[in-house]
Amino acid sequence: MSPETVLAAVDAAIASPFSTDAFDACVMQTYGRFPLALERGEGCRVWDTQGRSYLDFVAGIATCTLGHAHPELVDAISDQIRKLHHVSNLYYIPEQGQLAAWLTANSCADRVFFCNSGAEANEAAIKLARKHGNTVLEAENPIILTAQASFHGRTLAAVTATGQPKYHKGFQPLVQGFRYVPYNDLAALEATLAELDAAGETVAAILLEPLQGEGGVNPGDRAYFQAVRQLCDQRRMLLILDEVQVGMGRSGQLWGYENLGIEPDAFTVAKGLGGGVPIGALLVKASCNILQAGEHASTFGGNPLACRAGLAIAQVMERDQLLANVQARGEQLRAGLQELVDRYPNLLAGVRGWGLINGLVLRNDPNVTPIALVKAAIEQGLLLVPAGAEVVRFVPPLIVSAAEIDEALAMTERALLAIAGE
Numbered sequence: 339m340s341p342e343t344v345l346a347a348v349d350a351a352i353a354s355p356f357s358t359d360a361f362d363a364c365v366m367q368t369y370g371r372f373p374l375a376l377e378r379g380e381g382c383r384v385w386d387t388q389g390r391s392y393l394d395f396v397a398g399i400a401t402c403t404l405g406h407a408h409p410e411l412v413d414a415i416s417d418q419i420r421k422l423h424h425v426s427n428l429y430y431i432p433e434q435g436q437l438a439a440w441l442t443a444n445s446c447a448d449r450v451f452f453c454n455s456g457a458e459a460n461e462a463a464i465k466l467a468r469k470h471g472n473t474v475l476e477a478e479n480p481i482i483l484t485a486q487a488s489f490h491g492r493t494l495a496a497v498t499a500t501g502q503p504k505y506h507k508g509f510q511p512l513v514q515g516f517r518y519v520p521y522n523d524l525a526a527l528e529a530t531l532a533e534l535d536a537a538g539e540t541v542a543a544i545l546l547e548p549l550q551g552e553g554g555v556n557p558g559d560r561a562y563f564q565a566v567r568q569l570c571d572q573r574r575m576l577l578i579l580d581e582v583q584v585g586m587g588r589s590g591q592l593w594g595y596e597n598l599g600i601e602p603d604a605f606t607v608a609k610g611l612g613g614g615v616p617i618g619a620l621l622v623k624a625s626c627n628i629l630q631a632g633e634h635a636s637t638f639g640g641n642p643l644a645c646r647a648g649l650a651i652a653q654v655m656e657r658d659q660l661l662a663n664v665q666a667r668g669e670q671l672r673a674g675l676q677e678l679v680d681r682y683p684n685l686l687a688g689v690r691g692w693g694l695i696n697g698l699v700l701r702n703d704p705n706v707t708p709i710a711l712v713k714a715a716i717e718q719g720l721l722l723v724p725a726g727a728e729v730v731r732f733v734p735p736l737i738v739s740a741a742e743i744d745e746a747l748a749m750t751e752r753a754l755l756a757i758a759g760e
């Protein structure tokens with residue numbers, strides 16, 4: 339094809355109406371997609387290519403902190419892209435310094451490394467743990483402990499860290515040096531440590547989510563995390579938290595660890611940090627700020643555009659006191675979901691979560707599976723996302739209003755009745 343023909347074909351493709359068949363003919367089938375194409379959003383609402391509107395309680399999976407088309411985010415990134423959107427980390431990037439200053443002033447951490455996603459942030463954390471093991475603990479093959487039912491991303495080391503066999507299948511050999519322990523189970527952790535001690539192994543770090551998101555919205559247990567903190571101090575293991583989903587305000591505190599009464603040595607952030615603009619970060623305390631020049635890098639990490647997005651999110655969170663909204667709307671949502679549980683005890687088993695990450699736990703009615711409920715909710719005009727085999731997750735933008743929570747609850751009930759009656 340001549341260059342003119344190629345360009346004409348691109349123009350034609352852009353101009354043609356959306357078709358799922360045309361999409362599936364050229365995009366890899368790595369996702370199970372709902373037959374829905376979204377093209378516009380405003381606040382907590384999105385519109386599909388047919389013009390139908392939906393209340394968005396997925397928010398790009400716990401990512402669009404300020405919902406869609408938020409004026410401050412739009413202005414910040416528009417302004418930045420006109421000035422300078424990307425330069426290399428060979429140079430100082432002022433916006434990166436400003437975002438790092440805000441993050442360190444508002445967390446237990448002292449230094450930040452920027453990247454582009456949750457998996458990439460966890461890769462950095464895994465390298466940090468390895469370096470701590472190799473240099474501080476002088477172990478050649480240090481072990482990293484992670485939890486069963488955890489989720490840390492899909493790159494090879496992050497998926498190895500993910501304690502769910504279904505994500506490992508077909509990708510052997512995985513990365514060496516990971517062991518899994520049951521979440522929130524101190525006796526099992528102590529037993530695993532004793533076993534590894536007896537085998538002469540060195541554990542460099544334990545990597546945990548403060549609340550397991552994808553694995554089923556399982557909040558961490560305070561007593562467990564406090565005991566893990568003590569074990570880490572005694573054994574010079576790093577306690578690394580994956581705050582990719584709950585960090586940046588979603589838990590009702592800025593960081594998930596604040597709900598647990600502990601401080602990690604390091605933690606990772608991504609989803610909510612840029613409000614939907616890709617950005618991730620590894621944050622460390624000064625005591626484990628051990629990655630040196632040349633040891634880790636990312637071409638896009640911390641570029642002016644992504645950091646400006648992060649700064650806009652931080653500014654609006656502070657100015658509009660979003661944490662108070664997250665707490666109040668979260669309580670309202672949990673109370674409403676609990677009423678549904680009380681009304682339909684044969685279908686629903688309970689509600690759990692923090693702030694604006696909440697899970698509705700289903701019983702084993704064959705008609706009322708997470709996927710079936712999510713599909714029925716789409717019919718009602720509500721977007722929800724499954725979490726594990728028995729939970730439906732509610733993760734709206736942090737700006738969600740009381741009226742929108744009530745609307746979502748009513749739609750959830752209608753969706754439930756629609757499938758339960760089958």
Ligand SMILES: *Cc1c(COP(=O)(O)O)cnc(C)c1O
Nearest residue numbers: 455456457489490491551582583
């Ligand atoms: C989503 C998620 C990740 C992976 O983030 P990506 O940006 O998809 O790589 C890692 N950890 C947790 C806890 C997550 O929820």
